[in-house]
Amino acid sequence: MKAQNQYIKLKNGSPILTADIPVLSYNDFRVQTIKLLLDFDKAHCSNYFAIPKGIGFQLIVIIAADVNHDFLVFSHQLLSIETALESLTQDHFAFHIFEREIHENFNIQFLNHPWLKPVRFAHNRADQSKQIANYPFYHFDSTEMHEVSVGPIHAGIIEPGHFKFSCHGETVKHLEIQLGWQHRGIETLMLHKKTDLQRTLLAESITADSAIAHTLAFVTAMESLSQIKVDANLNLERTIALELERLAIHTGDLCGMCTDVAYQLGSSVFNALRTPIINFTQRWCGNRFGKGLIRIGGTHYPLNEGLKSDLILVLNEFESRFVEMAEKTFNIPSVIKRFDGIGIISKINVGLLGCVGMVAKTVGYKRDIRLSHPFGYYKTVEFEPKTCISGDVMARGFLRYQEALQSIQLIKTMLELHKSELVSSKPDYKVVLNPNSICVSATEGWRGEIIHTALTDQNGQLEWYKIKDPSMHNWKALELSLRNIEISDFPINNKSYDLSYSGHDL
Missing domain, CATH: 3.30.460.80 (NADH:ubiquinone oxidoreductase Nqo5 subunit)
Incomplete structure (x- = not known):
């Protein structure tokens, strides 16, 4: 049987x-x-x-x-x-x-x-004798190989991570990335903090460039466990904010990728284009990253007619300039030389690693929560994720271009559906959670799927809170995609992934 x-x-x-x-x-x-x-x-x-x-x-x-x-x-x-x-x-x-x-x-x-x-060398790890300073790196016992260590402190204002390259000449044979330097104990703090506002602020701080996506996953879990129903208008506003976050970060990443291959025109234009997007978010809620916008059960910052008119003007001016610059970038020989065929991750390895989001979509997997496990506004539309097949720097850059255009169209569609005269409730910071329950809340951040899992005890208090950022799956893909290419290609390869240290380290 x-x-x-x-x-x-x-x-x-x-x-x-x-x-x-x-x-x-x-x-x-x-x-x-x-x-x-x-x-x-x-x-x-x-x-x-x-x-x-x-x-x-x-x-x-x-x-x-x-x-x-x-x-x-x-x-x-x-x-x-x-x-x-x-x-x-x-x-x-x-x-x-x-x-x-x-x-x-x-x-x-x-x-x-x-x-x-x-x-990540968690503060409450079982074996306290294991110290971050004594990480067990893989080592080649060879007289022909040499090692190059980079970090954890890097030039510029970026997060810490230790990269150890094992090279034969200029060719990287193995890359190992040591993380954990950003560990703050977010999951434990979620249990120790007893007010919903404190927990919401923690969710916003998991990783700043995905503040909206992570906070949306958190508030959805809390609303579900407390049986709070969110109106269609508020769902639209949250989804607009989520797509604005995707649009802003993708544009900023294209700026960074152009910078890493010395394409100054693309660097300057994409950098300038990102600014009005995040400035609009600041006009909306007072913070460029959207902190303060997503709250349990309601909002302090409804999207009024004035803001909607401003956003349409911003998007219209952005779109034409963005398309023109993107088309130049992906067709200029000097950029193609540095993007095409560099940092390839194969489809079979992506599958074996369980990669999600952008990394999965650059090899053809339609792994996108908006399609596979829709939430909010996405439940009402037939969403089709953008994909590429080559798995290289070019694919990771071009996918950003395509997803940015898709975000613009989604936002414009949602603005037409949004009714400014319908004002949502104010946030509820004293929700009562169902006892002995579990909720899995997933959103699609710009990197990929974000999963928050909340469990309650017999008294309706949080018993366990588990967070998973897409970078948890995807850091290993960066390591593998650097094998057998020159170490000088690492910066552009790394930037094309733009994975989160803090999201991984929690």
């Missing part, structure tokens, strides 16, 4: 009772996980984490079923930390980062994992 699947289906932002999560033996848990992830086009692992339960732990996996809008959730109860578990990584490499994190936090052992090295 064919074994039946043992999981519960969740829709994005729809809570269930934690008691309804199936608890499987580890063998069944492992077999089902591997089976569900056989087809990279149909599913990927969105999150996998452990929660202390009594003297043991509950291991919870969240599989994104990308073709039917479901999250598939199931678990295993580990009764003793003395019990070692067979690693999932040996069968599906995307689990490497999740198992490393679980091991670092709780000292749970995974047999046959390729390397259980630290992820």
